[in-house]
Amino acid sequence: MFNKVLIANRGEIAVRVLRACRELGVRTVAVYSEADADSTHVRLADEAVCVGPAQPRRSYLNMPNIVGAALKTGAQAVHPGYGFLSEDPDFARICADNGLTFIGPSPEVMSSVGDKATARKLMAGAGLPMLPGSPAPVASYEEAAAYAETIGYPLVVKAVAGGGGRGIAVVESAADLRTAYRRTRSSAQAVFGDSRVYVERYAASVRHIEFQILADAHGRTVHLGERDCSVQRRHQKLIEEGPSPALDPVLRNEMGEAALSGAKAVGYQGAGTVEFLLDDDGRFWFMEMNARIQVEHPVTEMITGVDLVTEQIKVAAGERLSFDQSDVTLIGHAIECRINAEDPDRDFAPTPGRLVEYRVPGGFGVRVDTHSVPGGTVPPHYDSMIAKLITWAPDRRAALARMDSALAEMRVSGPGVHTTIDFHRKVLADPVFRAGRARTSFLAREFEAG
Structure with missing residues (x-):
């Protein structure tokens, strides 16, 4: 160590x-x-x-x-x-x-999975299902248009080096492709220093499902079940939960095995996620692999009892994972709400400032991961996250009730500071979300549309 x-x-x-x-x-x-x-x-x-x-x-x-x-x-x-x-x-x-x-993983593995075009090729070779798309970055608008004719609309233009919900443009028709192609390339160059993009068929009514992976240097690779990350705004996650309301044991095993195949194919070591899109018929497709610990990792920790960060550090020190796949059991249900200094009524605009009041909830099954303190400041230079609020209960209904109670108890205020607390309570009260039927289009359809 x-x-x-x-x-x-x-x-x-x-x-x-x-x-x-x-x-x-x-x-x-x-x-x-x-x-x-x-x-x-x-x-x-x-x-x-x-x-x-x-x-x-x-x-x-x-x-x-x-x-x-x-x-x-x-x-x-x-x-x-x-x-x-x-x-x-x-x-x-x-x-x-x-x-x-x-x-974390080696530089070579990180390069492979970080380049989304390369990752698609590697995962396809490992047998993971793929949405139709260009097999490599497209070098020109004309090449993108040619693939679009084969793929069909709607489609997405994606930055090869994209991440964090950035570098993605949904294109509804051929008339919009040229503008989307140019803007995505320009944005990708500015944000990631890499202007390369590829095109892929857009799956509209889908869930975003990610499987947590841990792998050591001794040949042991395990998955720890899934997290449903479908509640998003502009491709950025706001609420995550696990297990997903959409998966039964058979589908969970199928997707988990696919995630393991993908991780093993690239020689992955450390903590990471293999991410999928899942439709209403149980069909799923590889989306991307993230070579790091995720913001929402506490959801998995709460339902498995595994300290992911500790295992990640141990693996990097050359130790073996302390468990194998047969030891992984999902118990109960966990949900995470990201408490951000943002104003949902102004398209989630950041609202940095001083936290005059800061009081977090507590009690059985309530976890708060935070660095904020009363009198502290949310700087304008960085991510606007104030805290992550996580609740656990024996079933989903009880976990949602516990989350709503915890959100009602939380107090965050300061001059000009708005938060996502009330927004989360509105989502939790929405019948579509409560029924476990939220897709990635949920916020745009249910909230932004009024």
Whole structure:
């Protein structure tokens, strides 16, 4: 096991990793920007190093400063959390070149699954079902249009390096393709530094289902069931739950085996997810693979009893997984609501500011992953997440009731600060959601349409 781990992130995930390290007897190094000098992860860590100004590219994305902090403090490994540098193969490679263990898959595997066109090809070779699409990035609008004629409309133009719900454009007809192609390429270049895109058939009335994967260096790969992430706005998740109301044991086993095949095909090690689209007839298709711990990982932890972050760290240290597939049992139901400093009435516009009041709920089956404190600040420079609220109960109906009670108990306020708390309560009260019939189009149809 490592003696010291540097956490190359901020916010609630930095606190989450720090706690896992503490339980393992591992010392921690926090990195922080000037805007985060008083943050919770800085106060809880054994050591802390400022890596730059508030702007992410000068701090949390500043590879030389982060690696320098690790070497200066004697850290043996780097945990990237999610976001920022967590899926950057160059960062993983630089860590390895400097004798640091990157807590995640190898740079080669990360490159393969991070390039969505390459990932599609690899997963198709492993036998996973695929939506019709271009077999490689399309080099021109004319090439995209030619594939579109074969695929049919509606379709999506996707950035090869996309992630976090960005780099995706739905195209309803041929008249819209040229504009969507140009805008997606331009956006992909600006956000990801890679303008390549591909086209794929768009599946409208589907669920977004992801399977949690853990794999060690000794040949053991397991899945820990699924999470239903269908409640989204602009392809970004807001509510996640597990198990999915749409899966029975037979379909769960089929999709789980497919996820394992995909992970093994790329030689995956560490924690990750294989993500699928699922239609009403039980047909599913590979969507993407994420090579990191997910925001919604607590849902799986609550229904399996497995500490995913601890297992992730152990695997990176060369240890074997402490269980196999036959040990994985799904117990009860868990749901997670992302509490963001956003105004749902203004298209979820971020509302940074000072948290004058901050009170979180508690009780049996209630978990709050957070870094926020009363009097603290939600900076304008980063993700607007304040906390993740998770509830568990023996069944879905009870988990939803517990979540509604917890949301009603939570208090977050400050000058100009709006949150998604009331929005979540409206979703939980919606008959479509309560019946377990929400698809990825749910918010647009039920809420944005009034």
